[in-house]
Amino acid sequence: MSKSSRRRFIADTSKAAMAGTLILASNNLQQMETKDVFVHHVYFWLKNKDSKDDLNKLIAGLKKLSAVKPIKQFHIGKPADTNRDVIDRSYAVSWLAFFDNGEDQAAYQTDPIHLKFVEECSSLWTKVIVYDSVNV
Amino acid sequence: MSKSSRRRFIADTSKAAMAGTLILASNNLQQMETKDVFVHHVYFWLKNKDSKDDLNKLIAGLKKLSAVKPIKQFHIGKPADTNRDVIDRSYAVSWLAFFDNGEDQAAYQTDPIHLKFVEECSSLWTKVIVYDSVNV
Numbered sequence: 001m002s003k004s005s006r007r008r009f010i011a012d013t014s015k016a017a018m019a020g021t022l023i024l025a026s027n028n029l030q031q032m033e034t035k036d037v038f039v040h041h042v043y044f045w046l047k048n049k050d051s052k053d054d055l056n057k058l059i060a061g062l063k064k065l066s067a068v069k070p071i072k073q074f075h076i077g078k079p080a081d082t083n084r085d086v087i088d089r090s091y092a093v094s095w096l097a098f099f100d101n102g103e104d105q106a107a108y109q110t111d112p113i114h115l116k117f118v119e120e121c122s123s124l125w126t127k128v129i130v131y132d133s134v135n136v
Numbered sequence: 137m138s139k140s141s142r143r144r145f146i147a148d149t150s151k152a153a154m155a156g157t158l159i160l161a162s163n164n165l166q167q168m169e170t171k172d173v174f175v176h177h178v179y180f181w182l183k184n185k186d187s188k189d190d191l192n193k194l195i196a197g198l199k200k201l202s203a204v205k206p207i208k209q210f211h212i213g214k215p216a217d218t219n220r221d222v223i224d225r226s227y228a229v230s231w232l233a234f235f236d237n238g239e240d241q242a243a244y245q246t247d248p249i250h251l252k253f254v255e256e257c258s259s260l261w262t263k264v265i266v267y268d269s270v271n272v
Binding site for chain 2: 037038041043059075076078079080081082084086087088089094096102128132133135136
């Protein structure tokens with residue numbers, strides 16, 4: 001199978017192909033594939049930081065939020081065990097979403113599912129930091 | 137082709153399969169695949185923030201750093217055009233790397249390539265924030 005038809009096959013059969021939206025190191029580290037990606041990373045601090053209920057509500061909200069169409073990959077995270085001076089582990093939840101471009105990210109901001117998420121969940125957090133990054 | 141053999145095919149043929157290390161929304165949004173992932177996101181602020189040379193040195197260093205074996209996906213980014221109150225766009229470079237687990241991330245920290253990166257590039261930055269996240 002040629003390289004191009006293999007690529008098409010992957011693109012056709014699985015969302016795994018969406019990994020192509022990131023820069024991918026190949027297994028042998030001799031190849032990279034580069035494609036533009038818009039990385040939207042949000043960190044949430046809870047108002048009631050010891051409330052397991054509020055934490056679960058926010059996570060449930062993010063799971064619903066993940067249905068927004070132009071999201072190519074997402075990850076809902078919590079702080080890892082790592083603990084060095086430079087590490088900020090004070091946030092409650094990490095929301096990482098990949099888009100193909102800034103237009104898709106802008107469309108996500110005004111998507112009804114996103115507006116509903118803000119309506120339902122914004123009372124849960126006291127602080128949010130967003131980092132939006134594009135390819136260098 | 138059965139679902140399982142299709143999965144094997146993708147796993148065998150491309151690092152695109154590494155997308156499986158993230159939570160993936162399927163195209164029809166009715167399915168998700170979940171696998172553990174360790175998300176390591178670092179933001180760098182340059183000492184000489186207007187130095188294009190220093191910026192390029194840091195980016196070149198990160199490209200070399202991306203060769204560290206257990207890195208499954210990575211992205212080298214700069215702030216996007218988005219500009220809202222909650223967005224921090226003061227950093228110079230974003231370094232996002234995915235690992236299968238915390239052990240792999242710990243191994244990366246002490247990898248000779250990583251140590252060399254710190255040796256060669258740490259004089260370039262004045263501030264670093266690291267967010268390490270694992271699945272909720």
